[in-house]
Amino acid sequence: xxxxxxxxxxxxxxxxxxxxxxxxxxxxxxxxxxxxxxxxxxxxxxxxxxxxxxxxxxxxxxxxxxxxxxxxxxxxxxxxxxxxxxxxxxxxxxxxxxxxxxxxxxxxxxxxxxxxxxxxxxxxxxxxxxxxxxxxxx
Amino acid sequence: xxxxxxxxxxxxxxxxxxxxxxxxxxxxxxxxxxxxxxxxxxxxxxxxxxxxxxxxxxxxxxxxxxxxxxxxxxxxxxxxxxxxxxxxxxxxxxxxxxxxxxxxxxxxxxxxxxxxxxxxxxxxxxxxxxxxxxxxxx
Amino acid sequence: xxxxxxxxxxxxxxxxxxxxxxxxxxxxxxxxxxxxxxxxxxxxxxxxxxxxxxxxxxxxxxxxxxxxxxxxxxxxxxxxxxxxxxxxxxxxxxxxxxxxxxxxxxxxxxxxxxxxxxxxxxxxxxxxxxxxxxxxxx
Amino acid sequence: xxxxxxxxxxxxxxxxxxxxxxxxxxxxxxxxxxxxxxxxxxxxxxxxxxxxxxxxxxxxxxxxxxxxxxxxxxxxxxxxxxxxxxxxxxxxxxxxxxxxxxxxxxxxxxxxxxxxxxxxxxxxxxxxxxxxxxxxxx
Amino acid sequence: xxxxxxxxxxxxxxxxxxxxxxxxxxxxxxxxxxxxxxxxxxxxxxxxxxxxxxxxxxxxxxxxxxxxxxxxxxxxxxxxxxxxxxxxxxxxxxxxxxxxxxxxxxxxxxxxxxxxxxxxxxxxxxxxxxxxxxxxxx
Amino acid sequence: xxxxxxxxxxxxxxxxxxxxxxxxxxxxxxxxxxxxxxxxxxxxxxxxxxxxxxxxxxxxxxxxxxxxxxxxxxxxxxxxxxxxxxxxxxxxxxxxxxxxxxxxxxxxxxxxxxxxxxxxxxxxxxxxxxxxxxxxxx
Numbered sequence: 072x073x074x075x076x077x078x079x080x081x082x083x084x085x086x087x088x089x090x091x092x093x094x095x096x097x098x099x100x101x102x103x104x105x106x107x108x109x110x111x112x113x114x115x116x117x118x119x120x121x122x123x124x125x126x127x128x129x130x131x132x133x134x135x136x137x138x139x140x141x142x143x144x145x146x147x148x149x150x151x152x153x154x155x156x157x158x159x160x161x162x163x164x165x166x167x168x169x170x171x172x173x174x175x176x177x178x179x180x181x182x183x184x185x186x187x188x189x190x191x192x193x194x195x196x197x198x199x200x201x202x203x204x205x206x207x208x209x
Numbered sequence: 210x211x212x213x214x215x216x217x218x219x220x221x222x223x224x225x226x227x228x229x230x231x232x233x234x235x236x237x238x239x240x241x242x243x244x245x246x247x248x249x250x251x252x253x254x255x256x257x258x259x260x261x262x263x264x265x266x267x268x269x270x271x272x273x274x275x276x277x278x279x280x281x282x283x284x285x286x287x288x289x290x291x292x293x294x295x296x297x298x299x300x301x302x303x304x305x306x307x308x309x310x311x312x313x314x315x316x317x318x319x320x321x322x323x324x325x326x327x328x329x330x331x332x333x334x335x336x337x338x339x340x341x342x343x344x345x346x347x
Numbered sequence: 348x349x350x351x352x353x354x355x356x357x358x359x360x361x362x363x364x365x366x367x368x369x370x371x372x373x374x375x376x377x378x379x380x381x382x383x384x385x386x387x388x389x390x391x392x393x394x395x396x397x398x399x400x401x402x403x404x405x406x407x408x409x410x411x412x413x414x415x416x417x418x419x420x421x422x423x424x425x426x427x428x429x430x431x432x433x434x435x436x437x438x439x440x441x442x443x444x445x446x447x448x449x450x451x452x453x454x455x456x457x458x459x460x461x462x463x464x465x466x467x468x469x470x471x472x473x474x475x476x477x478x479x480x481x482x483x484x485x
Numbered sequence: 486x487x488x489x490x491x492x493x494x495x496x497x498x499x500x501x502x503x504x505x506x507x508x509x510x511x512x513x514x515x516x517x518x519x520x521x522x523x524x525x526x527x528x529x530x531x532x533x534x535x536x537x538x539x540x541x542x543x544x545x546x547x548x549x550x551x552x553x554x555x556x557x558x559x560x561x562x563x564x565x566x567x568x569x570x571x572x573x574x575x576x577x578x579x580x581x582x583x584x585x586x587x588x589x590x591x592x593x594x595x596x597x598x599x600x601x602x603x604x605x606x607x608x609x610x611x612x613x614x615x616x617x618x619x620x621x622x623x
Numbered sequence: 624x625x626x627x628x629x630x631x632x633x634x635x636x637x638x639x640x641x642x643x644x645x646x647x648x649x650x651x652x653x654x655x656x657x658x659x660x661x662x663x664x665x666x667x668x669x670x671x672x673x674x675x676x677x678x679x680x681x682x683x684x685x686x687x688x689x690x691x692x693x694x695x696x697x698x699x700x701x702x703x704x705x706x707x708x709x710x711x712x713x714x715x716x717x718x719x720x721x722x723x724x725x726x727x728x729x730x731x732x733x734x735x736x737x738x739x740x741x742x743x744x745x746x747x748x749x750x751x752x753x754x755x756x757x758x759x760x761x
Numbered sequence: 762x763x764x765x766x767x768x769x770x771x772x773x774x775x776x777x778x779x780x781x782x783x784x785x786x787x788x789x790x791x792x793x794x795x796x797x798x799x800x801x802x803x804x805x806x807x808x809x810x811x812x813x814x815x816x817x818x819x820x821x822x823x824x825x826x827x828x829x830x831x832x833x834x835x836x837x838x839x840x841x842x843x844x845x846x847x848x849x850x851x852x853x854x855x856x857x858x859x860x861x862x863x864x865x866x867x868x869x870x871x872x873x874x875x876x877x878x879x880x881x882x883x884x885x886x887x888x889x890x891x892x893x894x895x896x897x898x899x
Contacts, residue, residue, distance in 0.1 A: 078862065080891060130782055130784070138795065156249035168544075172546050214483075309630070340632060354724065382567065619766065663802075668806040751773075
């Protein structure tokens with residue numbers, strides 16, 4: 072057993088989105104995405120849980136200061152996604168579908184650039200209390 | 210003391226909306242509504258709690274069958290609001306602003322028509338876990 | 348404005364029950380109570396919230412010691428209801444139907460005997476997160 | 486690192502059960518299972534979280550449509566377990582004890598038959614907010 | 624029925640406190656306050672829910688901008704109470720006991736000065752998920 | 762795939778603490794720990810989730826009796842930590858900083874001594890709903 076600890080920080084953002092595949096016609100999109108394909112968009116209170124794994128500093132007892140982690144999430148994720156239309160207002164979902172899976176992968180890719188490479192990273196994203204995803208899978 | 214009991218049913222819907230006053234310019238709308246004024250909309254997981262007050266039937270022990278209450282909420286509220294854009298897809302918020310206050314009043318007015326007038330009615334609506342409203346106030 | 352404060356204590360119990368009216372036949376009971384009429388019972392994790400209203404003691408700052416309130420709930424409610432079959436194991440629901448309404452009224456009647464008459468009392472009972480009741484109604 | 490994503494769907498069911506070992510006498514069963522051994526049953530609001538792991542479809546962005554996952558859970562699990570007596574009304578717990586561990590294994594075995602073998606599967610089951618289990622363990 | 628709406632804003636703060644009556648000896652304080660009388664203090668994550676009641680502005684649809692309400696709570700309550708020792712670091716509990724009742728009354732008195740007198744105000748304060756109070760009582 | 766099941770038990774305790782490094786001066790401690798460095802302490806409602814992994818007993822269906830697990834947590838963890846000042850009232854944080862990481866490792870070390878070595882053990886500790894840790898990491 073190693074001496075690694077996982078730390079978690081929970082944040083949230085509210086956003087609108089629409090699920091559809093550009094190459095498909097309306098009928099096919101409705102069949103696959105149902106109500107989520109509403110062309111006028113719908114929205115969610117997304118809950119984001121970011122997990123960082125590493126060895127605590129022997130002096131501070133911190134794997135990473137959660138205040139710093141929270142600041143990074145705010146600056147690089149929330150400021151881009153909160154109170155936004157994911158399809159129209161962000162650069163990420165012009166071509167790819169803003170499913171919970173794809174949003175989680177996108178957030179992981181953003182944060183991976185900003186967090187010490189020695190620390191492992193995982194993202195859990197709740198679209199609703201009943202539907203959520205996790206990336207990457209160990 | 211009377212022998213009335215309050216019964217509650219919790220439902221939810223996911224919707225997009227934008228807050229703004231038509232008569233105001235962008236600068237004024239931004240000043241008052243901030244991020245909620247995004248012209249491309251944002252969205253929420255709304256949690257709706259409907260309270261009905263009355264005397265339980267002496268035989269069944271029910272104020273009202275919660276199954277029936279749930280069906281009424283589904284047919285007359287959720288089917289209109291869930292996975293919709295409140296500004297564009299409903300008839301209610303063409304002229305009035307879809308604030309949590311106004312959505313709650315609208316839902317109350319819809320349900321008041323469908324529920325036995327002998328029963329008192331109140332609506333609580335959560336826009337987020339931290340922001341919610343109640344109507345009417347006793 | 349008076350100087351009363353409401354204090355709340357949340358407890359829980361797990362119980363089995365069956366909803367039906369003795370005078371009705373199976374067909375009528377099934378029509379009204381649906382799955383809740385299963386003759387072999389089903390069950391719930393009931394969450395009980397007890398509200399007591401009074402003026403805080405000027406020295407202790409307590410309306411009532413929540414430790415004492417918790418002890419009273421445990422002795423007179425939980426010990427009778429927790430891990431029990433409400434229809435078969437308690438004296439309260441031999442003739443009346445154990446709906447959430449009737450269970451809440453029963454718990455109120457039990458606690459009203461045990462708590463200082465100068466203090467107002469109200470019971471909220473959750474059968475599920477989505478179905479709950481309150482008694483009495485102010 | 487692979488490109489797998491875990492998706493989760495939360496459902497619930499309400500059921501009655503009794504814990505006991507057929508081969509043991511009452512005294513031994515009471516000693517081991519305490520209040521859970523009530524011969525008249527008690528019950529719970531079970532919360533079921535089903536995890537499915539796979540690579541998202543590059544076009545839809547879905548590992549699996551959560552609507553389909555929810556339908557499968559409803560048809561093959563909830564319709565058998567919801568508002569039922571697990572000991573008396575199901576075929577699964579005639580001989581084995583309906584502990585949370587055994588219910589979770591049973592649900593896993595049911596769902597494993599119905600979900601694409603290319604997708605990994607895990608079940609988490611809450612008996613109460615404070616007692617829950619997970620199967621299988623990675 | 625009037626046209627008033629209640630709006631709610633939930634905030635939180637983490638604080639240490641000790642319950643005791645200065646005029647009592649240790650034995651009497653231990654008898655009444657038990658573990659809460661630890662002279663080295665213990666602490667809580669307090670959840671604060673502030674309710675404001677009024678008539679929504681016909682143009683904005685707001686009873687009061689929740690952003691403004693949140694700012695007032697932060698400036699006048701959280702900045703004084705968060706990450707503080709309620710007995711030692713605030714002026715409010717030098718002589719009165721920091722019970723949940725007294726903290727709620729104190730927060731109400733602070734906020735009542737800062738919020739439009741035309742609006743009704745109520746405070747709900749959770750010391751734990753199971754112990755909470757409300758002031759004033761209508 | 763093995764036939765192991767993970768079981769979880771959630772408990773809680775309320776405690777005060779202060780974060781600081783003895784070897785640092787006030788200025789350095791304030792810079793790193795901010796409000797958490799308050800010399801008069803602050804506090805939290807800690808939520809503790811203990812995970813135990815093993816093969817269910819074929820007769821009882823239990824990995825371990827959760828009642829026993831709960832008793833062990835109470836006797837060896839809660840009785841030492843609940844309503845205590847972690848820095849002053851326990852032996853564990855005289856020299857090491859009571860960060861959530863270090864508290865979780867301490868609890869793990871305590872429980873590891875008391876739980877059957879054949880069973881795997883993991884601790885998750887919530888300092889707040891938004892900040893939590895897990896140890897060890899698999």
